[in-house]
Amino acid sequence: MGSVTIEIDGRQVTVEEGLNVIQAAQFLDIQIPHFCYHEGLGVDGNCRMCLVEVEGMPKLQPACNLFVKEGLKVRTRTPQVMEHRRLVLECLFLNHPIDCSICDQSGECYLQDYYLDHGNYRSRYDLPKRLKRKRVDAGPHVILDAERCVLCARCVRFCDNITKTGELRIVNRGDRSEITLFPGKKLDNPYSLNTVQICPVGALTSKDFRFSWRVWFLKSAHSICTGCSRGCNIIIDHADNHAYRYQARCNPQVNGYWLCDDGRLSYKMINDHRLHVLTEPSGNSRDTFPRFEEALSGIGRQIEGASSVTALMSPDLSNEDLYAASRFAKEIAGSQRMAAGSLKPDGVEDELLRKADAHPNTSGCKTLNLWGDLKPAIDAGGDLLLVFGSDLLQYDNALLKKIRSSFKSIIIFASHEMKGFETGAWLIPIACHAEMDGSFTNFEGRVQKFDAAIRRRGDTLPLWRILGKIGRAMQREWGWSDLAGLRRDLTDEFPQWKEALIEATPSNKTGVPLKMTGTKEAGEE
Amino acid sequence: MIKVPTPKMRWWEKIYLFEIVRGLCVTMGHLIRNIFVQKNIYTHQWPEEPKPLFPRLKARHRLTRRDDGTPKCTACYCCQTVCPAYCIHIVAEESPDGFVEKRPKQFEIDILRCVFCGYCVEACPEDAIRMDTGDAVIVSNHREDFILDLKFLLNGKGTEWRRSRRFEDHTIARPPATFGE
Numbered sequence: 001m002g003s004v005t006i007e008i009d010g011r012q013v014t015v016e017e018g019l020n021v022i023q024a025a026q027f028l029d030i031q032i033p034h035f036c037y038h039e040g041l042g043v044d045g046n047c048r049m050c051l052v053e054v055e056g057m058p059k060l061q062p063a064c065n066l067f068v069k070e071g072l073k074v075r076t077r078t079p080q081v082m083e084h085r086r087l088v089l090e091c092l093f094l095n096h097p098i099d100c101s102i103c104d105q106s107g108e109c110y111l112q113d114y115y116l117d118h119g120n121y122r123s124r125y126d127l128p129k130r131l132k133r134k135r136v137d138a139g140p141h142v143i144l145d146a147e148r149c150v151l152c153a154r155c156v157r158f159c160d161n162i163t164k165t166g167e168l169r170i171v172n173r174g175d176r177s178e179i180t181l182f183p184g185k186k187l188d189n190p191y192s193l194n195t196v197q198i199c200p201v202g203a204l205t206s207k208d209f210r211f212s213w214r215v216w217f218l219k220s221a222h223s224i225c226t227g228c229s230r231g232c233n234i235i236i237d238h239a240d241n242h243a244y245r246y247q248a249r250c251n252p253q254v255n256g257y258w259l260c261d262d263g264r265l266s267y268k269m270i271n272d273h274r275l276h277v278l279t280e281p282s283g284n285s286r287d288t289f290p291r292f293e294e295a296l297s298g299i300g301r302q303i304e305g306a307s308s309v310t311a312l313m314s315p316d317l318s319n320e321d322l323y324a325a326s327r328f329a330k331e332i333a334g335s336q337r338m339a340a341g342s343l344k345p346d347g348v349e350d351e352l353l354r355k356a357d358a359h360p361n362t363s364g365c366k367t368l369n370l371w372g373d374l375k376p377a378i379d380a381g382g383d384l385l386l387v388f389g390s391d392l393l394q395y396d397n398a399l400l401k402k403i404r405s406s407f408k409s410i411i412i413f414a415s416h417e418m419k420g421f422e423t424g425a426w427l428i429p430i431a432c433h434a435e436m437d438g439s440f441t442n443f444e445g446r447v448q449k450f451d452a453a454i455r456r457r458g459d460t461l462p463l464w465r466i467l468g469k470i471g472r473a474m475q476r477e478w479g480w481s482d483l484a485g486l487r488r489d490l491t492d493e494f495p496q497w498k499e500a501l502i503e504a505t506p507s508n509k510t511g512v513p514l515k516m517t518g519t520k521e522a523g524e525e
Numbered sequence: 526m527i528k529v530p531t532p533k534m535r536w537w538e539k540i541y542l543f544e545i546v547r548g549l550c551v552t553m554g555h556l557i558r559n560i561f562v563q564k565n566i567y568t569h570q571w572p573e574e575p576k577p578l579f580p581r582l583k584a585r586h587r588l589t590r591r592d593d594g595t596p597k598c599t600a601c602y603c604c605q606t607v608c609p610a611y612c613i614h615i616v617a618e619e620s621p622d623g624f625v626e627k628r629p630k631q632f633e634i635d636i637l638r639c640v641f642c643g644y645c646v647e648a649c650p651e652d653a654i655r656m657d658t659g660d661a662v663i664v665s666n667h668r669e670d671f672i673l674d675l676k677f678l679l680n681g682k683g684t685e686w687r688r689s690r691r692f693e694d695h696t697i698a699r700p701p702a703t704f705g706e
Contacts, residue, residue, distance in 0.1 A: 100601075101601030101650050101651065102599050102601065102625060102626050102627040134626070135626060210619065211600070211617040211618060211619055212617070214601075214606070217606075
């Protein structure tokens with residue numbers, strides 16, 4: 001791919017060949033308004049909002065369908081272009097309801113933004129507005145409001161080209177045209193909520209997020225979806241220390257622009273059924289500070305007194321937590337058996353995004369040489385069982401009974417409530433992925449960092465921190481004061497992670513694939 | 526730096542004696558005037574004689590209703606957004622009537638935090654919140670009585686101040702305190 005130099009609004013920019021003018025203009029922070037164009041869906045050219053003036057062409061040209069070539073001169077804010085945008089908006093607003101106060105999209109609505117930037121006129125339309133269907137139940141997750149639709153056909157193209165299910169169509173002509181479902185069909189493909197995210201106005205809204213919060217209160221954090229081993233890049237939108245939704249974040253190497261519905265709705269695990277307080281085997285919670293510290297030294301004594309220790313790790317933990325847990329099991333607890341594995345049944349797999357493996361960090365366990373079968377370790381029994389991660393023992397009641405009978409004492413580090421272990425085990429609350437910085441390795445071996453979104457609740461701490469606390473309570477010089485130190489230790493032992501964990505800059509949001517040759521080279525030195 | 530010159534005192538001011546007498550003259554003047562012309566005394570027999578309020582006074586809030594009795598408020602959160610004191614707390618829900626899709630499920634104003642700036646009234650696109658009740662004096666012995674809820678705010682103009690509301694209605698779920706590391 002060569003690069004070409006073009007001129008936009010009198011400024012030169014050199015971009016890759018094959019981009020269109022909307023994309024090229026973004027390198028100069030020039031936003032060209034558009035409704036129907038979406039990078040993931042390609043050019044459609046039906047909204048006519050992105051027309052720009054091009055030198056040597058008598059008429060305005062659509063910027064989405066104008067690809068860069070050497071010497072192209074574009075002007076995006078001439079009086080002619082601005083007048084054109086105003087007229088397009090006036091046409092779109094003829095029958096558009098002023099629903100902003102109840103519309104979920106307000107605050108991130110293209111129509112609202114463009115009206116304030118380019119419209120700003122008084123309506124000349126004094127006929128009654130054409131009424132269309134409102135509040136149509138389009139599918140299990142989506143509600144359609146045909147009045148708010150600007151007929152950009154993004155959702156239609158998504159269902160046709162991306163999921164290839166084709167539930168939606170535009171019917172009728174002129175001001176009667178509207179989005180509709182085929183008779184008897186529902187928008188119930190497993191990616192239906194993407195249509196809500198790409199809808200530039202509030203025509204398609206999510207049943208889950210509907211009316212729950214206004215978007216201008218939300219703050220965003222870059223994170224990774226934990227629904228399966230794909231590791232889709234997401235934005236966690238949160239407010240008041242409560243997660244409200246996941247939005248897909250573009251990463252062409254992993255998930256493109258999309259996210260599946262199950263993953264998108266899995267944000268609820270951040271808020272619900274969380275373990276807040278440290279609970280001792282009798283079921284009493286230790287929710288005040290001195291009692292918490294006291295409990296940690298009690299746990300330390302129990303670990304020291306145990307003759308045989310088994311450690312189980314969950315592939316839901318981050319790479320850093322897994323490494324800390326394995327070091328803790330080896331060096332502090334001196335465990336004889338140690339395995340990371342899963343008892344969770346496989347999920348659905350398809351060719352677009354979803355993977356059968358329902359854990360975000362199976363690859364990480366394998367790269368850290370921890371992966372193994374849990375059942376032999378459980379069958380062997382022993383004095384003390386250390387469980388790292390809350391998803392391990394939730395799927396098999398017979399197994400749960402067996403664990404309780406074959407181990408004398410159990411210590412569980414869990415982010416969520418543990419059914420069946422309300423008594424009879426130490427329950428130590430740990431932070432979930434939204435509450436701490438860390439990294440996951442997806443099924444292709446790509447290490448992706450994530451940022452903390454919300455504050456930790458209750459007594460929760462990241463696993464590696466609480467392990468350090470227990471180590472210190474046992475009078476051992478063990479643990480790390482910060483994540484950087486932990487990552488340095490991890491990369492000393494596994495040098496192939498170095499680039500991904502230490503050298504990758506925060507701006508690198510696409511993740512770094514692991515180089516499997518790294519270990520060998522380090523060995524030679 | 527600006528230097529402000531202190532006015533110099535003259536010698537009779539420095540003695541203070543004449544100044545004390547001059548000050549007492551003011552006091553005595555008021556006293557004598559009030560003894561002989563009593564109707565000019567600036568005194569209110571409050572609370573028996575309530576002080577007249579200006580019509581534009583920003584008093585306690587109320588929520589208005591549509592003709593069919595439903596609240597005009599659509600839970601757009603504009604008032605909560607502009608409120609500089611963060612005293613408005615709204616929870617929205619889907620309305621079953623099909624006329625307007627959204628309605629407030631909870632609408633609470635913490636009147637102790639409110640600074641009576643009137644921004645909420647300015648921001649409301651539906652003319653749903655007004656500050657024209659004339660309730661300027663709000664008294665209670667219980668802190669929880671100052672959290673006005675949707676039902677109370679809809680009760681309209683000049684309602685009697687409701688007492689002895691208990692805190693159970695307004696329990697706000699708070700996460701447990703976080704331990705320092």
